[in-house]
Amino acid sequence: MAGQSQNTKERLLEAARGLFAERGYHNATVRDIAARAHTNLASINYYFRSKDDLYREVMRSSFQAPAANGEAVLAPLSGADHPPEERLRAFVRRLIPVSTEEAGDEQHKRLMAWEMLAPTGAIERVEEWEIKPHLDAAQDAVRPFLSGGAGAADIMTTALWLVGQCLVFRKLAAGAGDGFHPIAFTPENSAQLVDLVVTLALRGLGA
């Protein structure tokens, strides 16, 4: 019965994704995954050959999910026919979360965080996938504001400076520690936040 089997396999993937994100690879047990998927323990080894393969499958799908960060951030910025200020604003807008819940794909981010702290080898150099796209886009965003005498290191440093201003909000929105800082990430607040960051950044860059 192919219909139900597909269903079970997808339920397993979803349950595994959630538990891997919550607890990391080693602390997410196959028994818990099977229980959350409402299926039997052995289904994991039936559909995927092992827990390792299941994890690899989760990581693979997490990277090609529509909400993955890299592409969405990069794509619409390449149009060089817009003024530098507008492109910088577009960069900032895409990097700042529009809501606490949205704040990027929370599960995806936690999966990456686990992979950085405790590499399983499923993905070599996660940072390259997670950070480099932002960094490349950031370099494009700040380059027009720097003088021609600026070297590659200067561009990189300034790009990091810009990324940091945006990511700090993303990080604090994602973390559970909202108790002590009274920032709510509603769409309206995010728009104000983008305005503020863009204004301060542009002034900093001397525009």
Next chain:
Amino acid sequence: MAGQSQNTKERLLEAARGLFAERGYHNATVRDIAARAHTNLASINYYFRSKDDLYREVMRSSFQAPAANGEAVLAPLSGADHPPEERLRAFVRRLIPVSTEEAGDEQHKRLMAWEMLAPTGAIERVEEWEIKPHLDAAQDAVRPFLSGGAGAADIMTTALWLVGQCLVFRKLAAGAGDGFHPIAFTPENSAQLVDLVVTLALRGLGA
């Protein structure tokens, strides 16, 4: 023999701290800890009552270590008799790493990162200890530059903006992904970095 016993207990603490930082609580096994400390398995339950208590002891000592971030960052900034620019510069200088190796206490940071991703309950609200001191100092640093009409939310947002600019370098210096960004954290480079961030931040703040 009390002398050797103290020695064993301290070796256990050091080994545990290293392994907890590397692998997190659940994946650091008591057998590995004992092996790294060159002692027997049962010593852990002899000197500390359990693995849990050993972990708590590691976390406790990590917070009162001289290299812990909070205090060192906060203390010398409280002098209100310095001009605002100087206090902001002091804030930035303390938050930007002076070398890749130094970049804060790496083990301490990894312990906190583990505790955020996989809370063991040993420390409630790690962020409050790790981030809040920076945030309070940052608010003090930016407050003089804001107009009197700025509300608490504005101050908080601007403080986050400033912290983000500094922490991004700290994070990238600490992470292993140095391959793709050609920034070296020598003392000289750090000084330049501080100058850059301070300059850009001051311009952004309209000073």
Next chain:
DNA sequence: AGACGTTTCAAACGGGCGTTTGATGAAAGG
């Protein structure tokens, strides 16, 4: 109906985990 391939399930396997135990060695005091 009967045979066949697919999917689900309870039970068990070997291994690593944290912890406990009881023996052994080494100083200290009467």
Next chain:
DNA sequence: CCTTTCATCAAACGCCCGTTTGAAACGTCT
């Protein structure tokens, strides 16, 4: 010299882990 106390150690105890197994349940053909 014998006892007491503290520190160390090898061995074992349950427990939970990922995986395997063999059979039952199910749908699909002839």
